[in-house]
Amino acid sequence: MGNTHPGATSPFGMVSACAYSGAYPTGYGRYAKNTEGVPEEMFERTQASGFTHFQQSGTGAIRKYYNYVRVTPMVQPLDDLGQSWALHDERAEPGYYAANLDTGVRSEITVGEKVAVHRYTFPDHHSARVVLDLSCGGLAIDLGRTVPLRAQVESMGHGCAQGTVVMEGVPLSVYIEADTPGWRQMLWYDRRLIPGGTRLDFDSIRHTTLRPFGLLFMGSARAGQTIEVRMGFSLRGCEQAKENLRRECGTAEPAFEKVRSGTRARWGDHIGRVKVEGGTPARRTVMATALYHSLIKPCVAxxxxxxxxxxxxxxxxxxxxxDIYKTQIPLLQAIAPDRAMDLLESLIRVCEEEGNFPIGYRMARGADRFFRQASALAHTAIADAHALGRNGIDWGWALVHMADDLRRMYGEDFFEHGLVHPITHTLDLAYAHHCTAKLARALNDRRLADDLERRSHQWVNAFEPTTGLLRDSEFYEGGKWNYSFRLLHDMAARIELSGGDKGFIDQLDRFFGYGAEPVKQPGVGPQPAEMALGYALNRFEGLNNEPDMEAPWAYHYAGRPDRTAEIVHSTLTWQFGTGPGGLPGNDDSGGLSSWYVWASLGLFPVAGQNLFLVNAPAFERATMRVGDEEFIIETSGHRETPIGVDGLDHDPPAQYVQSATLNGKPLHAGHLAATDVHRGGRLHLKLGPEPSTWAHGIRPPSHSFTLSNPPANT
Structure with missing residues (x-):
C-alpha cells in the first residue's frame, strides 16, 4: 500500500495533518500492522475519530508514529470522544486535505511549515463543539500508543490557549487561536468539563494513570457556519510556537486561505523543478505523485x-x-540543494551533540539508530556534497566526525579484523572508508586518505571466493542474493570474483528470474514457512528491499545496459500505478518514489561516487532544474507505452539506447559525472526497439586493486 497518507503537508515541513483512525502505520486508513504479505484490515470502512498532526510517510516498522494533538469536530456529547465516524468525499491536494464526517461536519485542513489551520463547517445544531485532545499519540495497535510523560495546558482568554506535552522525551508546544464568536472555551479532563479552570498540569504520567485531557470550544451552530482553529507548533516552547503562528498566519482572521495558497505555491515551485513531456496521463500522474512523495521527508525545522x-x-x-541515502538525498541535492545541505548540517550537529551519526532519527530523545540495518551511511551523502562543491559546511570538521564515526559500533570490529557480521556491515563500512578517504584526499590529508583507502578494499572479505556471493550471515530483510549485487566502489574486482562478465551476468540473470517460472506472491498473514520458501528462491524482490533498488544497474558494469533497460522498463510499467495500491512496497520516506523519478528520467545516482548511470528514459523529454541551471534529457525514437495493465495482455516492449550525445558531443559510455548533470546541459538519447552495442565497451569507473595483491586481513 506504500504506507503513505493523503494528509496536508508542506515540502520538508515540520507539520503534517490528516484524518486519524489509528490504523498502521501513519494513523490513517484501514489496515493493521503488517511487514510481510498482504495487510489485514482493521476497519471495514475509511473512518476517523478526528484529525491529528505529525505523520510518517511511507515507513515500515519503526514502532512509534506520532499523531499528536487530535482535533475533533463534534455534535455529540464529550463522552463520545474517541468514537470514529465514516469519511466521505475525501479530497487531497498538496497542502490540503478535506473530508465529510458521518456527523454532517465538513472538515478541511491546511498546513504551513510549522502551523496547521483547521476549518470546520457545521450543520445546524444547538451544541456543536471542537475538541482538542492533547493526550493523543501513536496508533490503535498493540504497543502502538504513545503516552505523554508530562503536560500542561492553559486557557488564556477567549479564543486563545497554549500547551506543552512531552512525548518520547521531546517537549512539543502548541499555541492555539480559534475563531469561535459566542462559543464557550473550557478545559476538560477524563471527558469531564472543568468549569472555571484555566490550567492543567501533569508532572508525571504513566500508561496506568493516563486519562485524556485537553480543551474545547462549544456553542450553537447555524447550518453552514465555519469555525477556524489555528495552531502554531514548536519544540522550543509556547512563545516560539506563538511566533511561528504569527509568522505564517499573520494577525488577520481568517488565515486558512492564506496558509493554503502559500503552501500550494511552495509545492508548485518544488514539483515544477522536474518537468516531463510525453507519456500517458497515468504515467505523468505517477511521476508527479512520486516527486511529491520524494519531497515530504525529512522534516527540516x-x-x-x-x-x-x-x-x-x-x-x-x-x-x-x-532508505534515502541512495536515491532521495541525491534527488534533493539536485533539485532542493539548500534543504539537502540543511539535512547534512543537522546530521553533523547530531554527531557533535549525541556522539555519532544516526542511521535513523525521529522527533524523539534517544534516536532510533537502526544499527542492525546499516552502518556509516552519512559518510556517503557528505562525500557527494563535497564533490559537488557545496558550501556552508566546515569540511575539515566534518572529516573529523566522519573518521571518528568509522570506529563506532561495528566499526571497531571492522578496524581490527577487516570483517564484521552481519556481513552487509562489512560492505557499508568499506564503502564509508572509501567516501571518507575521498574527502580526506581533497583536503590534502594524504596519510589519513591512504589508510582509509587501504581499509576500503576490505569489502572483498565479505564475499565467498568460490561463489562470488556474500558469505553466509544474518541479513536485515532479504538474503545474501539481495545484498550481493550492491554497487560497490570497485565493481571491476567484484565482477572478477564472480568469474568475469559472463559469470556475473549469469548470476544477475538468475536473480532477476530470466527464463524462470513466475513466483506466487504471499497473501494475507503468510506463515513463516511460506516466507522462508520465498526467500529461498534468491530472487529480486521488486524494489521492496533497498539493495534491490540498485541491482538492475549492476549490469552496466558488466557491459550489458540493455538488461538494465529491460528490468527498469518492466518495473516502471507494471509495479507502479495510480490507485491506492500503486506502490510496490513501503515508500520508505520517499526513497522508493525517488527511485521512480530517477528511473523515469533515465538516470541513476551512484551515491558516494559523483556518478550517474544512463538508461532509456520513460518520457520523450524531461527538464530538471538543478540549482540555477537546467539539465535536459531528450530522446529521438521514443515510443509511448501505457502504464499498468490497461487492457494489455502482454508486456509492452522495452526501449534501448542506440547512441547518445552530451551537449552535442558523442557519449559512448553509459555513465556521467554528477557534476556534468549539476552544471546543466543537454543529454540526447537515440532509442530503438532492439538492444545495441552502446556502452558495452566503456564501463563505469572502478577504484580497483589487484586480487593477487589483496589488502591486509583478506
Whole structure:
C-alpha cells in the first residue's frame, strides 16, 4: 500500500495533518500492522475519530508514529470522544486535505511549515463543539500508543490557549487561536468539563494513570457556519510556537486561505523543478505523485532543536538513512540543494551533540539508530556534497566526525579484523572508508586518505571466493542474493570474483528470474514457512528491499545496459500505478518514489561516487532544474507505452539506447559525472526497439586493486 497518507503537508515541513483512525502505520486508513504479505484490515470502512498532526510517510516498522494533538469536530456529547465516524468525499491536494464526517461536519485542513489551520463547517445544531485532545499519540495497535510523560495546558482568554506535552522525551508546544464568536472555551479532563479552570498540569504520567485531557470550544451552530482553529507548533516552547503562528498566519482572521495558497505555491515551485513531456496521463500522474512523495521527508525545522540551543536546521523523520541515502538525498541535492545541505548540517550537529551519526532519527530523545540495518551511511551523502562543491559546511570538521564515526559500533570490529557480521556491515563500512578517504584526499590529508583507502578494499572479505556471493550471515530483510549485487566502489574486482562478465551476468540473470517460472506472491498473514520458501528462491524482490533498488544497474558494469533497460522498463510499467495500491512496497520516506523519478528520467545516482548511470528514459523529454541551471534529457525514437495493465495482455516492449550525445558531443559510455548533470546541459538519447552495442565497451569507473595483491586481513 506504500504506507503513505493523503494528509496536508508542506515540502520538508515540520507539520503534517490528516484524518486519524489509528490504523498502521501513519494513523490513517484501514489496515493493521503488517511487514510481510498482504495487510489485514482493521476497519471495514475509511473512518476517523478526528484529525491529528505529525505523520510518517511511507515507513515500515519503526514502532512509534506520532499523531499528536487530535482535533475533533463534534455534535455529540464529550463522552463520545474517541468514537470514529465514516469519511466521505475525501479530497487531497498538496497542502490540503478535506473530508465529510458521518456527523454532517465538513472538515478541511491546511498546513504551513510549522502551523496547521483547521476549518470546520457545521450543520445546524444547538451544541456543536471542537475538541482538542492533547493526550493523543501513536496508533490503535498493540504497543502502538504513545503516552505523554508530562503536560500542561492553559486557557488564556477567549479564543486563545497554549500547551506543552512531552512525548518520547521531546517537549512539543502548541499555541492555539480559534475563531469561535459566542462559543464557550473550557478545559476538560477524563471527558469531564472543568468549569472555571484555566490550567492543567501533569508532572508525571504513566500508561496506568493516563486519562485524556485537553480543551474545547462549544456553542450553537447555524447550518453552514465555519469555525477556524489555528495552531502554531514548536519544540522550543509556547512563545516560539506563538511566533511561528504569527509568522505564517499573520494577525488577520481568517488565515486558512492564506496558509493554503502559500503552501500550494511552495509545492508548485518544488514539483515544477522536474518537468516531463510525453507519456500517458497515468504515467505523468505517477511521476508527479512520486516527486511529491520524494519531497515530504525529512522534516527540516529551522531553529527548533529541543536538544541544543543553537540556531540552524534541525532535521528529523530520517526514517532511515538506509532508505534515502541512495536515491532521495541525491534527488534533493539536485533539485532542493539548500534543504539537502540543511539535512547534512543537522546530521553533523547530531554527531557533535549525541556522539555519532544516526542511521535513523525521529522527533524523539534517544534516536532510533537502526544499527542492525546499516552502518556509516552519512559518510556517503557528505562525500557527494563535497564533490559537488557545496558550501556552508566546515569540511575539515566534518572529516573529523566522519573518521571518528568509522570506529563506532561495528566499526571497531571492522578496524581490527577487516570483517564484521552481519556481513552487509562489512560492505557499508568499506564503502564509508572509501567516501571518507575521498574527502580526506581533497583536503590534502594524504596519510589519513591512504589508510582509509587501504581499509576500503576490505569489502572483498565479505564475499565467498568460490561463489562470488556474500558469505553466509544474518541479513536485515532479504538474503545474501539481495545484498550481493550492491554497487560497490570497485565493481571491476567484484565482477572478477564472480568469474568475469559472463559469470556475473549469469548470476544477475538468475536473480532477476530470466527464463524462470513466475513466483506466487504471499497473501494475507503468510506463515513463516511460506516466507522462508520465498526467500529461498534468491530472487529480486521488486524494489521492496533497498539493495534491490540498485541491482538492475549492476549490469552496466558488466557491459550489458540493455538488461538494465529491460528490468527498469518492466518495473516502471507494471509495479507502479495510480490507485491506492500503486506502490510496490513501503515508500520508505520517499526513497522508493525517488527511485521512480530517477528511473523515469533515465538516470541513476551512484551515491558516494559523483556518478550517474544512463538508461532509456520513460518520457520523450524531461527538464530538471538543478540549482540555477537546467539539465535536459531528450530522446529521438521514443515510443509511448501505457502504464499498468490497461487492457494489455502482454508486456509492452522495452526501449534501448542506440547512441547518445552530451551537449552535442558523442557519449559512448553509459555513465556521467554528477557534476556534468549539476552544471546543466543537454543529454540526447537515440532509442530503438532492439538492444545495441552502446556502452558495452566503456564501463563505469572502478577504484580497483589487484586480487593477487589483496589488502591486509583478506
Amino acid at each position: 529551522d531553529d527548533e532543536s529541543p536538544f541544543w540551543p543553537n540556531s540552524g536546521p534541525y532535521a528529523f523523520d530520517i526514517c532511515t538513512m538506509w
